[in-house]
Amino acid sequence: MASKLLVDVHTHVYLPRYASLLRSRSSVPKIVSLNNQERLVILPNETTGRPVGAQYWDRDEKLKFMDRHGIDVSVVSTANPWLDFLTPSEAHSTALELNNDLEEYCSTGPNVSQTTNLDVLKRLYGFGLLPLVPEISTESVLEAVKQIAGAPHLKGLIMGTRGLGKGLDDEALDPIWSAIxxxxxxxxxxxxxxxxxxxxxxxxxxHVLPLALGFPFETTTAATRLILSGVFDRFPRLRLLLAHSGGTLPQLSSRLASCIDHDPVVATRLKHDARYYLGKLYLDAVAYGSEELGFVSDVLARAGRYEKGAHQETATVRSAGSDRMLFGTDHPFFPPLSATEKWRSVVENLDAIENVQGWSAADKDAVRGGNALSLFKLGSKA
Amino acid sequence: MASKLLVDVHTHVYLPRYASLLRSRSSVPKIVSLNNQERLVILPNETTGRPVGAQYWDRDEKLKFMDRHGIDVSVVSTANPWLDFLTPSEAHSTALELNNDLEEYCSTGPNVSQTTNLDVLKRLYGFGLLPLVPEISTESVLEAVKQIAGAPHLKGLIMGTRGLGKGLDDEALDPIWSAIxxxxxxxxxxxxxxxxxxxxxxxxxxHVLPLALGFPFETTTAATRLILSGVFDRFPRLRLLLAHSGGTLPQLSSRLASCIDHDPVVATRLKHDARYYLGKLYLDAVAYGSEELGFVSDVLARAGRYEKGAHQETATVRSAGSDRMLFGTDHPFFPPLSATEKWRSVVENLDAIENVQGWSAADKDAVRGGNALSLFKLGSKA
Known part of the structure; x- marks a missing residue:
């Protein structure tokens, strides 16, 4: 039965404490009231933002959404921009408070079922937050890593791309990568x-251009800078899940490898061809199309060919890449413009998984849920 | 025999007149001398640039490169940043002069062979230039379109993404699209x-990040803004060839379609789903990997499913997308770091074409040359 569960790894919440914080602010990010409707304004240069309501903070609404779409388990994360706008001391205390809130949000929620052969499986798990802001002490960040590691229902952490202000290729993050x-x-x-x-x-x-293009460009840039910084050579067991199927990193990975090979500054820096490192990543399946998912699977499957010393001629099979891809919805974003039984964005992502050419029924089940259970070690006997 | 020709549609030149212009400048773009070595500085924020020499302007060097790699025909284009840095009157006169220079560069060059059943086929054809700079008159630009259309060896024009200063989604370009x-x-x-x-x-x-990521991001943004502006609805016979296999537009096209469908500002603006418009494009095969090319072919093949009113369930075959993809080298960029018989970047792109799963031998021949002969109507009887 576990292999048939639907697990959503890309689903967001603004916890009540966080929503209150946004309501208290007069600059972006903020929640404002306009004609009796609360609106969320979070993007740079955004003016009126988008309508928000209980979907964004109320756990019952999350569970209703899950029920309506047949989602058994959600691994919930605070939505952007996290704590980026706070001072170091505010970020530190808020991270610890929000991590406690999220642990409680999950632990006091319902179980999936008493009838599985799994140990107790909850319907809600979480990604915690780190106080990653400029000038914070490494110790403060490590305290939050330790807190998350000790919280039974927090299985990871969500992170933006700015790190301590200089991006994720900053060596100052090495002790944090190590602890993670x-x-x-x-x-x-x-x-x-x-x-x-x-x-x-x-x-x-x-919002089309910043959301459809800007978001994936940012993820691609951050992941590429991570690869170029050697983080994956120094921390080979680090497990990184990239939003939106890795942005555009899959389509640019061979170009990236070629640019590296042709540039004297970086040509000999890394242990492996750039394409090798994509095989260390996990990518959500939030790409809205089956051709996209099939291609991402190809790129993950071929990564082993690009390990230093490997035979690059070896043919690869698309199916082999599917075990690092995981269903997600991006809820509560992408709501339908008019009322529908199921959200179009969710149906699109489920249809995309179902229609990937070259994936077996077992591959599709794994992308829908089994891979998440393995990655997050959910429901396994203690 | 024509079906076996190798045709390079992405290959650049700085014509001698243009190189002299760059040598005369003290700000970017410019050619400077450093320790008896000329260096090209063209990218924003670039300092020392890259070494340049005869490969960049000497026609004999272009032909030697073609011979060494078995390239029968090249459709040569001025490299970036074209005329973007000139005043309207300078841009106008320089465009006309460079178009004459390029026509002569091609027309006085060698023929492919006397033994084909084609009409005379030259080894060199060209993409001309338009004086697309802020505040230029439409008439000046149309004059250059007319000049190019009348030049027997100029088969199109190369264009950056700024248009008249406001990008390519500027309605002021409509008369120019119409003429093209x-x-x-x-x-x-x-x-x-x-x-x-x-x-x-x-x-x-x-140069890795601006070249591997920045270039494709820019192309993707420009093409997306064109789609959103309705240019392809207004000019359905416009033939656009995108550099670097369309940047990241293929991987983002389903996300783009979903973002459009979920945004009240644009949801009803276009005639078709965003993915339909990709099927109107031509994409070079400069992506350095066979999985990338196969995916691009998938995305072109599926486009018809997204025509308004079409049955989206219809299965598509990868092979059907190959007829809009065309071999390119990006010469003289991506030179090998150490001397080799053949340039690695060229070999990578040829290997990528050869290894695409699902392409027939005929598909691969077409991508290597046949598609270019058709698109540019090369060698056909007058």
Whole structure:
């Protein structure tokens, strides 16, 4: 039965404490009231934002959404921009409080079922938060890593791309990567800032350009800088889950490898071809199309060919990449524009999994749930 | 025999007149001398640039490169940043002069062979230039379109992403798109600016981030803004060739479609699902990996499913997308770091084509040359 569970690894919450914090603010990120409707304004250069309501903070609404879409388990994470806008001491105390809140949100929630052969499986697990802001002490961050590692229902942490202000290729993060690796926590890497908004031009295209392009560009840049910094050579057991199927890193990975090979500054820096490191990643299946998912699976499957000394001619099988891909919804974002029984965005992502050419029924089941159970060690006997 | 020709559609030149212009400048873009070595400095925020020599301007060097790699025909284009840095009157006169220079570069060059059943086929054809700079008159640009259309060996034009200063989604370009469509010229859309360099962080990674990521991000953004502006609805016969296999547009196209569907500002603007418009594009095969090319072919093949009113369930065959993909080298960029018989970057792109799963031998021949002969109507009887 466990192999048929539907597990959502990309689903967000603004915990009540966090929503209150956003309501108290007068600059972005903030929640404002406009004509009796609360609106969330979080993106750089955003003006009126988007309507928000109970879907964003109420656990009952999350469970209703899960029920409606047949989702058994959600691994919930605070949505962007996390704690990026706080001072070091505010970020530190808020991280610890929100991690406690999220542990309680999960632990006091329902169980999946008493009838599985699994140990007790909850319906809600969480990604905690680290106080990653400029000028915070390493000790403060490590305290939060330790707290998360000790919280039974927190299975990892969500992280933006700014690190301590200089990005994720900053060596100052090495003790933090080391502690995360040691604690076997999964890092969920998620975008927020996109790219400079001058790229989007003057036309009003709503949120399309920052969301459809900016978000994936940011994730791609962060992951590429991580690869170039040698983090995966130094911390080979680090488990990173990239949002939105890795942004555009899969499509650019051979170009990246070629650019590295042709640039004297970096040509000999890394242990392996850049494409090897993609095989160390986990990617959510939030790409809205089956051709996209099939390609991502190809790129994960081929990674072993690019280990130093491997035979690059070896043919690879798409199916082999599916065990690092995991269903997600991006709830409560991407709500339908008009009322529907099921959210179109969720149906699209489920259909995409079902229709990947070259994936077996078992592969699809694994992407829908089994891979998440393994990655997060959910429901296994203590 | 024509079906076995190797045709390079992505290959650049700095014509002698253009190289002289760059040598005369004291700000980027420029060619400087450093220790008796000329260096090209063209990227925003670039300092020392890269070494340049005869490969960049000498036609004999282009032909030697072609001979060494078995390339029968090259469709040559001026490299970035074209005329972007000139005043309107300078851009106008320089475009006309460079178009004449390029026509002569091609027309006075060698023929492929006397033994084919084609009409005379030259080894060199060209993409001309338009004086697309802020505040230029539409008439000046249309004059260059007309010049190119009348030049027997110029088969299209290369274009950056800034248009008249506001990007390619500017309605002021409509008369120009119309004239290009009418003249059946191919627009080769090529990046130069990337994204704001703050995205790359503080580490020295050579040119890797702006080239591997920034270039494709820029192309993706420009093509997406074109789609959103409705240009392909207004000019359905416009033929656009995107550099670097479309950047990241293929991997983001389903996300783009979903973001459009979920955004009240744009949800009802376009005639078709965003993925439909990818099927109107031509993409070079400069992606350095066979999985990438196969995926791009999938995305082109599926486009018809997304025409309004089409049955989206119809299965598509990868092979069907190959007829809009065309071999390229990006010469003289991506030179090998140490001397080799053949350039690694060229071998990678040829191997990638050869190894695409699901492409027939005929598909591969077409991508290597046949598609270019058709697109540019090369060698056909007058």
């Amino acid at each position: 690796e040691e604690a076997e926590l999964v890092v969920f890497l998620h975008p927020h800032y996109g790219v400079d908004s001058s790229a989007w031009g003057e036309k009003d295209n709503g | 469509e009418e003249a059946e010229l191919v627009v080769f859309l090529h990046p130069h600016y990337g994204v704001d360099s703050s995205a790359w962080g503080e580490k020295d990674n050579g």
